[in-house]
Amino acid sequence: MNEVRNVLIGFEFNREFSQICYYDRKAEEPVCIPTKVGTNLYRFATAIGRKPDRNEWHFGLEAEYFGKKMGGIYLADLYERAATEMPTDEPVKEGELPRAWQLLAFFFRESLKLTGLKDIVAGVSKIMITTEKLDVILVENMRRALASIGFATEQYSLQDYMESFYYYSYSQRPDFWTRNIALFVFGGNTVQYHELSEQKALRPAVVKVESYDICQLPEDPSQRDDRFLEFAAKHMKQDIYSGVLITGDGFDTDWPQKSIRFLNRGKRRIFYGDNLFVKGACYAAYEICEKKAIKGRIYMSPDLLKTEVGMDMIVDGKMMFIPLLMSGKNWFEETGVCEIILDGKDDLTFAMVPMDGSARKLVKMELPDLPRRPARATRMRLELHCSSASECVITAEDLGFGGFFPATHLRWTKRVAFPQNVQE
Incomplete structure (x- = not known):
């Protein structure tokens, strides 16, 4: 591989096989990385394997050898596991296989050694993973896998085949x-x-x-x-x-x-x-x-967020629309976090603004059991993320107001469907 710093990686994660390429700045094009130097073999099985009674995982021919011929474990269903197993932080019980995202981390870490980089995290500027289709389970498992390897959020992106x-x-x-x-x-x-x-x-x-x-x-x-x-x-x-x-x-x-x-x-x-x-x-x-x-x-990807989500807020004495989720990005790339001060209200109002210019929609979020306090004496933390291209999840948390009004840390969650008929 000609590149050793600020490397740009493309990684295809397929049900049956995967392959890797890097961007050659001199040739001005992607170059596929062979599984064995001097060959034209670029694809490798989307699988990992290990020796009996060992927790050291391998990919490629070693995975097949240790997993099949030596009587160990061979997992050829990584994609299905990553696409169907809801990620969790619960500890793995003795005798159980690691979680899907942990298995995926083994696979990514081992296969990325094909690049020849001594420190894959430090050497890579961006890794773009492409797969047939993206949904919330697969996205979260891949995020966790890449984060556990050490990649920062800005170092990796995801897209489907059509993108x-x-x-x-x-x-x-x-x-x-x-x-x-x-x-x-x-x-x-x-x-x-x-x-x-x-x-x-x-x-x-x-x-x-x-x-x-x-x-x-x-x-x-x-x-x-x-x-x-x-x-x-x-x-x-x-x-x-x-x-x-x-x-x-x-x-x-x-x-x-x-x-x-x-x-x-x-x-x-x-x-x-x-x-x-x-x-x-x-x-x-x-x-x-x-x-x-x-x-x-x-x-106009099926994964594109076509609606902007925000709130009308008073900033420096002026009413302004503040976007919290931006349209024009893939739904799994966009999140929003902010803190606001309530002005005597016990609910929140969010504006849904379609990117095609059609009328915006207001959505109210009730806050039952919120303690009664004077105006501007309640600080609220808002977290927004999308569960798909058609829905976002809003979470609000009561932070109180310093020592005068202690935080209750009550949390409210609301799922909001985006307006329909936005330009497809």
């Missing part, structure tokens, strides 16, 4: 993204179609990725070619495409003949490879940290 597709596409030459971009994701005998489009007339320009149906492909090469051609032609009816991306297992250069000629119509640029998403994640890390060349566009 990596977005960053990969706009990191190519401009003639690749002048029009729509088609993406075909193969999975054995299936293929799914996705389409990236940009509404250039809007400011900022809005970029969307639409996902469509999955097509079953026959085994016979000739029939497979015909079926794929039919599927591609169904979705790409009009000649409004400047680029085509193909990724996944199940596609090779032998059987697609007629379908490739169709995809290449109008001299569209075509890219094929099984490293599209990991490279897209690496481009994203570079774009966020250094390049910032995609300004003027906003990717």
